[in-house]
Amino acid sequence: MMNILIVGAGLFGSVVAHELAQNGHHVTIVEKRDHIAGNIYTKEIAGIQVHQYGAHIFHTSNQEIWKYVQQFAEFNRYTNMPIANYRGELYNLPFNMNTFNRLWGVVTPDEAKAKIDEQRAHLRNKKPANLEEQAISLVGTDIYERLIKGYTQKQWGRPCTQLPAFIIRRLPVRFTYDNNYFDDLYQGIPIGGYTKMIENMLDHSNITVELNTDFFAQKAELEAAADHIIFSGMIDQYFNYRYGPLAYRSLRFEHDLVDCENVQGNAVVNYTDSSVPYTRIIEHKHFEFGTQRQSVLTKEYPLEWTPGQEAYYPVNDQENTVRFKQYFDLTKEQTHVTFGGRLGLYRYCDMDQIIHQALHCARKFK
Ligand code: FAD
Known part of the structure; x- marks a missing residue:
């Protein structure tokens, strides 16, 4: 041994x-x-498990791994369904029929596909020169402008036109009314x-x-x-x-305990406009269906990394x-x-x- x-x-x-x-x-x-x-x-604050280094949702399609983690924790039925807030308007993520309906009033998948095709037609035969062109060629201009541009700029600290196309190889687009972020067979949060x-x-x-x-x-x-x-x-x-x-890219987390039972009604809300300095707000209790009197919120700020930082x-x-x-x-x-x-x-x-x-x-x- x-x-x-x-x-x-x-x-x-x-x-x-x-x-x-x-x-x-x-x-x-x-x-x-x-x-x-x-x-x-995770650290317990006011009876709520607070994810100190960013929200973590366990998800996998590997049955062996899923069984393995059950030895150490029981998992709840949390399903990640983030919301994007763009200048006060709310959209479902990942991009799906609920998002398209809210954006354009379209009802059927064919109507949504036609709208996306119309908005990316000008890039059809062009090799994307940067992340902006890559994103538009995948999902069209409206989704790019409202839900990708500001968020990605904040994440990487530079305009999308100065970011390489390879950062976004594909974008999950779903032509069903399904807000579940992950395609995996299993997901949840350890109780x-x-x-x-x-x-x-x-x-x-x-x-x-x-x-x-x-x-x-x-x-x-x-x-x-x-x-x-x-x-x-x-x-x-x-x-x-x-x-x-x-x-590396770094992050700064600002945690707040507030005297309010339910602040945003969802665990994850992304702020996709570049005028808001943080990328998302996490309300931790919703990961565990918490009913506490108070709530803990975490704002996530992307940061340039220098050696010595997290x-x-x-x-x-x-x-x-x-x-x-x-x-x-x-x-x-x-x-x-x-x-x-x-x-x-x-x-x-x-x-x-x-x-x-x-x-x-x-x-x-x-
Ligand atoms: P770490 O957790 O970083 O562990 C390494 C440890 O080594 C640290 O504790 C560190 O302090 C210690 N260490 C380093 N150097 C030394 C040293 N010199 N001496 C002693 N100790 C040292 N994955 C998901 O599946 N779902 C998610 O929702 C998800 N969300 C994420 C959100 C964010 C913001 C980030 C950044 C990652 C997310 N991940 C998620 C990925 C997940 O965090 C990683 O898979 C996991 O934490 C990696 O574990 P690790 O042990 O490799 O690294």
């Missing part, structure tokens, strides 16, 4: 830890934050919060968790004590930024893709370290993909 050090008590590190402990290995997790669960951390779910994963006599412990502050000692390291921190930091830092979305442009590849090539020499998770592999992954990745990683230590 091995002594394994895991860097990061996020979803990736916690699933790997659970699996290794089950197989008899001794696992120490070091986590630099003062809590477990990484970015899926009692994600932190409780991770606590249950880590509740094993072979697992020790050390919070407030930055791996890099004690690298030599920690490495010496471990037979193998599983690293879910930032890959560029591991290699001391040899090729320069990998770029890193959220990798910028997978050409420059950073090449840089990541350089770092990834270095990992091949580090036979005592396995890199994983969203920061270790510099990749946006949904939670089900992270669990899949973690189970695959743990299998190597059977």
Whole structure:
């Protein structure tokens, strides 16, 4: 049996830890934050589970993963049906017949398709030069102007005409009256919060968790004590930024507890006009059908990222893709370290993909 050090008590590190402990290995997790669960951390405020690092909805079509998470939490029946607020007008997302009816008064799918075709006809045979042209060629001008343009500009901090077309490869358009955001077979929110779910994963006599412990502050000692390291921190930091830092987009969250039972009537409302500085407001209690007297709201502000800030979305442009590849090539020499998770592999992954990745990683230590 091995002594394994895991860097990061996020979803990736916690699933790997659970699996290794089950197989008899001794696992120490070091986590630099003062809590477990990484970015899926939820904190109870006024009886409401507040998603501290952005709203997280579990969804998957993988039955094995869905069964796997049920061991650690019971999931509720939450279905994500976000609403877009454009200058006070409300539209359903993802773009579907309810959205088209509200926009144009159309009733049938054929009428909606004709309207979209009419609005993108001028770009029919043109290779999109930027994100604006790409979006219009997919959904036409009205949807682009009201529901995509301002939101995307805020997200990326620059006009859509200056963003590459590849950021939007496809846009979900549905010609049915179906407001369910995800196409997946299964979705829901863990009852009692994600932190409780991770606590249950880590509740094993072979697992020790050390919070407030930055791996890099004690690298030599920690490495010496471990037979193998599983690293879910930032890959560029591991290699001391040899090729320069990998770029991210960041976010700032503003949480407010208010004396109102129900402020916006929905968990997720996107603000798609560029004059509103935040991209969305989350009302957390609606994730769990809460009936508390108060409510907690979170405004989400996109931010330019600088090293040292919380890193959220990798910028997978050409420059950073090449840089990541350089770092990834270095990992091949580090036979005592396995890199994983969203920061270790510099990749946006949904939670089900992270669990899949973690189970695959743990299998190597059977
Ligand atoms: P993390 O959760 O980031 O965990 C890594 C951990 O390592 C952190 O706790 C960090 O503090 C720690 N660490 C880093 N460096 C060190 C170090 N040097 N020493 C010690 N510890 C260290 N997915 C979905 O499926 N559904 C959603 O609705 C959804 N919404 C999202 C919303 C936002 C805003 C974002 C950004 C992501 C969302 N995701 C969603 C993706 C989800 O957050 C990730 O799949 C998941 O959190 C990745 O887990 P991880 O363990 O790889 O990373």
